Structures are given as structure tokens and as C-alpha cells.
Amino acid sequence: MTAFVRVSGPPNSNFLVGYPGISATLPRIEGRVEIRPLQGVSAPVLISLVTVSLQRRESIHPAADSVTKKHLAAPRKEIIDIVGKEMLLFRCPAGKESESVLAMDLPFVIFIPYGRGGEEIARRVPPASLQLDKRTAETYYEVVVTVQSGHQQQKKYQFPVPISRYDTLSTFGMYNRPESAERVTDQLVTLGISLPRWSYGPFDPVSVYIKLSPNPDCLNKAKKVTIRSITIGIDEEIVYNHEGDEPQRKVKKLISHAQQVGVRMPEAGYFTNLGLVFPAKDLRDNEGILPRARKEFPMFAVSGFTTTGTLYKIEYFLWVLAKMAGARDILLRQPIVVCPFDHAGCKEEMEAIEQAAKDAAHVSPDNPMLPAAQIIKHNDPNGLKALGMTIVGGQRKPLIE
Structure with a gap:
């Protein structure tokens, strides 16, 4: 059974928390992976494994801005990198092929590297999202959720996340x-x-x-x-x-x-x-x-x-x-x-950056204190209630509280 997968950010805010390039704000992607049945509101989904990562895709095609050279030049060159670390959010217990699930909410936080680690590429601050005219150069980021159901091939779901850098603000x-x-x-x-x-x-x-x-x-x-x-x-x-x-x-x-x-x-x-x-x-x-x-x-x-x-x-x-x-x-x-950003825009960001640094002082990168994952299994007595359904006279009906 195929699953419906989406990533939602914290309430009333973006996935991206903090300011990339400014280490005091602990820049990070916060959110939760939500998995629900795709066909039939309450048909269970078989889940073996769920991981999440932040992926950077970068490509160049220097000849793209010239109509004549475009077709003669080498094709577009592209690289794909994982930023930070891939996180394992769920794996079914040993000896079991998959878990039969009605709903899953799996919170995660991916810390974006903020140390200038020189040769140590894993610690370099990732470059900002950018697309130049005619796509001569392009960098963009996606949150990638990988879901495996039993013996089926792993399925990947991509969610774009624009990333800006704040270490070049003219107000510094x-x-x-x-x-x-x-x-x-x-x-x-x-x-x-x-x-x-x-x-x-x-x-x-x-x-x-x-x-x-x-x-x-x-x-x-x-x-x-x-x-x-x-x-x-x-x-x-x-x-x-x-x-x-x-x-x-x-x-x-x-x-x-x-x-x-x-x-x-x-x-x-x-x-x-x-x-x-x-x-x-x-x-x-x-x-x-x-x-x-x-x-x-x-x-x-x-x-x-x-x-x-x-x-x-x-x-x-x-x-x-x-x-x-x-x-x-x-x-x-x-x-x-x-x-x-222009100078006025940089000034406006300064106050928010200070506030983000104060908020980040309470966050530990080693133990970010995530909310507990919510997994409602097929045989859970309140499983249908979590999906907004109930059984009335042997039939499934929308739940009205």
C-alpha cells in the first residue's frame, strides 16, 4: 500500500530555524515527517524504514547563456551532497519485515554545519540557494524523506527548502x-x-x-x-x-x-x-x-x-x-x-538574529529535546480516532466529537 508523505515545519514558522552562516543561532531544519495512508482513509501502510536528510544539488553550465555554444559545449555538470547527517527516524523491530501503521508523526532536527572546518568539508557552511540567469549556475536544497515498505524498493520524497546565508550582512x-x-x-x-x-x-x-x-x-x-x-x-x-x-x-x-x-x-x-x-x-x-x-x-x-x-x-x-x-x-x-540584501534589509535582520541567538542558547546540538514520535499501529484501539474516523453500526464514518 502506498503512503502519503509530507514534511511540516514548526507551528507558524518555517522549516529553517536560525540563520545559516551565524553559528550563535545554531541554524537547523526542524519539522516532522507525517505518514498517512494514501488510498482509503484507514487502510494501513506497511513501513520498514524511514530516514530524513538535507540534500544540496549544485549544477553548472557555463555555456547556457550563449545560444550557439549551448549545444556544442559539454553537458550540464551536477553534484548531489548530503548536508550534515542523514537521520534514521524509524526502523521496525528485529525479526519483523514491516510494521502495519495507520499514522506516523516523526519529529526531526537536522543541524546545518556552521564551523569553517577548512579542509574538513563536512563542517563547511553550505552555500546559499542561488539560480543565475539561464541556469549557468544553480544551488538548491531539499529535505529528502526515504520510506521503505517491506520488500518494495525505497521511495524518496523531496521537499524544497530555500537557504540564505547571513554572514555577509553589510551591518556587521x-x-x-x-x-x-x-x-x-x-x-x-x-x-x-x-x-x-x-x-x-x-x-x-x-x-x-x-x-x-x-x-x-x-x-x-x-x-x-x-x-x-x-x-x-x-x-x-x-x-x-x-x-x-x-x-x-x-x-x-x-x-x-x-x-x-x-x-x-x-x-x-x-x-x-x-x-x-x-x-x-x-x-x-x-x-x-x-x-x-x-x-x-x-x-x-x-x-x-x-x-x-x-x-x-x-x-x-x-x-x-x-x-x-x-x-x-x-x-x-x-x-x-x-x-x-540591501543595507536597510540588513539592519532589519540584526534584531531577529540577536533573538535567534538567545533562543539557540537553550538548544543542545547533542540532545535537541525532540517531542516523542507518534506511531499509531493498525491494531491500536484508538487508531481510527487519530485519523478522524470511527465505526458506527459496523460502518466507518467521519468522527464528530
């Missing part, structure tokens, strides 16, 4: 310290930049302090240099198969802004402050309607952010190009972190 202190860098060409001019903060989300303002200084040892020569223009921009760099034999790198310019200068190099140096707004992908169609969100992905499905999976990684660089006459141009590239 570590991203709000100034970052600076310098670059020299020709030994005549030094380009220095300073970023007041280095994590950005969609529509966040990006400002850069820029200083061009002459080399004091060649001052006469450096003063003859003319600063023609200064351009700032942001690049998105995707490396496909970055851990493999043939990594493929694709760089895409997201935005740039040029300022014409036309000034001879002053003895004290040239200072300026340039800014731009971090671009955001508009998901709305021509009529201003947002597409229906897919269960596997959060709403920022096609907008990239800083992330590293097994098959791909996405990085971002802020670059400054100083074009000069009398000296070689200087290009400086500085890595930045891109967050899926």
Missing part, C-alpha cells in the same frame, strides 16, 4: 572598517584608495576616496604628468569548476563611472571622492509584475552575490583606473563582498 562591524590599497606604475605616481566599508547590497551607495601622489624622489618628472581621467567600476567574476582541472573564468562589468580631470599632478597630490550605486537586477516584467517565486529559491534568484560552492564561486571587485599623459595608466582592483 567587520565590514564597516576602512579598507585601503595602493598601486604604482613607472615609479612616478602612486594610486591609493580607501573604502569606508566593503560589503554592499543592491542599491547601496559605494564611495571611494582616491589619492594620486607623485613620487618625491622623481618630483620634477612626476609634476609633468597630466591626470586625464579617473574611472571607478565594479566587476562580477564567476569561476566555474574552480576546484577542478579546467576552471573557466567569466568577468562581467556591472557598472562604471568616469570623471574627467585634465589636471597636472600637484606637488601635494590629487585627491577626489567618487561614488556610484551598486546595481540591482530588476526582476519585474514590462508590466511591473514580479514573477512567481519558485519554492527552491528566495526572490533574489537571478541576482548574484559573493558565494563559493563546489562547482563555482562568485567574486566581486571594485576597480579604479587612472588614465594619465606622461606616465602609464594605473589600474587597481580591490575585492569587495556583495550581500543579497
Whole structure:
């Protein structure tokens, strides 16, 4: 007899509890596996084994965004990984092939790894759910329930769970310290930049302090240099198969802004402050309607952010190009972190993250204190009552309390 299987989360909340990427919140998937008869409300189901796991599916197809290359390139590459550990929820007693069951509610909690375990892959924080345009890169998660009935083949039931990462929020202190860098060409001019903060989300303002200084040892020569223009921009760099034999790198310019200068190099140096707004992908169609969100992905499905999976990684660089006459141009590239949420959204999450950390302080990963499993067997005297049925005059009827 086939079973009806579903996974339900805690009352009035999502499967996902806590904030992946933030260890203090003990990120975890909480819920219960519910098994009921599929045909005939009270026909018992034979159950031998029930397990649950969190599965990550990742795939890349770098040529998918080109119509011509798509058919000539290698096929889509895919990997499937189990996140954390697979949990055994039920196994029928030894010497018995299966248990005849009317209803089963099996609570579970799967802890999502949150330690940066270096080479120890099992402890790495899993990358966030993401689907890039034309599915060139994709990561999504499913809760997989495996049910075995007697001698029949194991049946798997998948339930999508979107997972976001919260360790790149622009409101965290570590991203709000100034970052600076310098670059020299020709030994005549030094380009220095300073970023007041280095994590950005969609529509966040990006400002850069820029200083061009002459080399004091060649001052006469450096003063003859003319600063023609200064351009700032942001690049998105995707490396496909970055851990493999043939990594493929694709760089895409997201935005740039040029300022014409036309000034001879002053003895004290040239200072300026340039800014731009971090671009955001508009998901709305021509009529201003947002597409229906897919269960596997959060709403920022096609907008990239800083992330590293097994098959791909996405990085971002802020670059400054100083074009000069009398000296070689200087290009400086500085890595930045891109967050899926804007600064206001990050601020809103902070309070909830603090609360989740307080709640997680009472949870022990070794003994999460799950409610007891409820298993109603075929011969249970109150079995039909649990299914909302009763026997009246020898016939099964809906139970009205």
C-alpha cells in the first residue's frame, strides 16, 4: 500500500530555524515527517524504514547563456551532497519485515554545519540557494524523506527548502572598517584608495576616496604628468569548476563611472571622492509584475552575490583606473563582498538574529529535546480516532466529537 508523505515545519514558522552562516543561532531544519495512508482513509501502510536528510544539488553550465555554444559545449555538470547527517527516524523491530501503521508523526532536527572546518568539508557552511540567469549556475536544497515498505524498493520524497546565508550582512562591524590599497606604475605616481566599508547590497551607495601622489624622489618628472581621467567600476567574476582541472573564468562589468580631470599632478597630490550605486537586477516584467517565486529559491534568484560552492564561486571587485599623459595608466582592483540584501534589509535582520541567538542558547546540538514520535499501529484501539474516523453500526464514518 502506498503512503502519503509530507514534511511540516514548526507551528507558524518555517522549516529553517536560525540563520545559516551565524553559528550563535545554531541554524537547523526542524519539522516532522507525517505518514498517512494514501488510498482509503484507514487502510494501513506497511513501513520498514524511514530516514530524513538535507540534500544540496549544485549544477553548472557555463555555456547556457550563449545560444550557439549551448549545444556544442559539454553537458550540464551536477553534484548531489548530503548536508550534515542523514537521520534514521524509524526502523521496525528485529525479526519483523514491516510494521502495519495507520499514522506516523516523526519529529526531526537536522543541524546545518556552521564551523569553517577548512579542509574538513563536512563542517563547511553550505552555500546559499542561488539560480543565475539561464541556469549557468544553480544551488538548491531539499529535505529528502526515504520510506521503505517491506520488500518494495525505497521511495524518496523531496521537499524544497530555500537557504540564505547571513554572514555577509553589510551591518556587521567587520565590514564597516576602512579598507585601503595602493598601486604604482613607472615609479612616478602612486594610486591609493580607501573604502569606508566593503560589503554592499543592491542599491547601496559605494564611495571611494582616491589619492594620486607623485613620487618625491622623481618630483620634477612626476609634476609633468597630466591626470586625464579617473574611472571607478565594479566587476562580477564567476569561476566555474574552480576546484577542478579546467576552471573557466567569466568577468562581467556591472557598472562604471568616469570623471574627467585634465589636471597636472600637484606637488601635494590629487585627491577626489567618487561614488556610484551598486546595481540591482530588476526582476519585474514590462508590466511591473514580479514573477512567481519558485519554492527552491528566495526572490533574489537571478541576482548574484559573493558565494563559493563546489562547482563555482562568485567574486566581486571594485576597480579604479587612472588614465594619465606622461606616465602609464594605473589600474587597481580591490575585492569587495556583495550581500543579497540591501543595507536597510540588513539592519532589519540584526534584531531577529540577536533573538535567534538567545533562543539557540537553550538548544543542545547533542540532545535537541525532540517531542516523542507518534506511531499509531493498525491494531491500536484508538487508531481510527487519530485519523478522524470511527465505526458506527459496523460502518466507518467521519468522527464528530
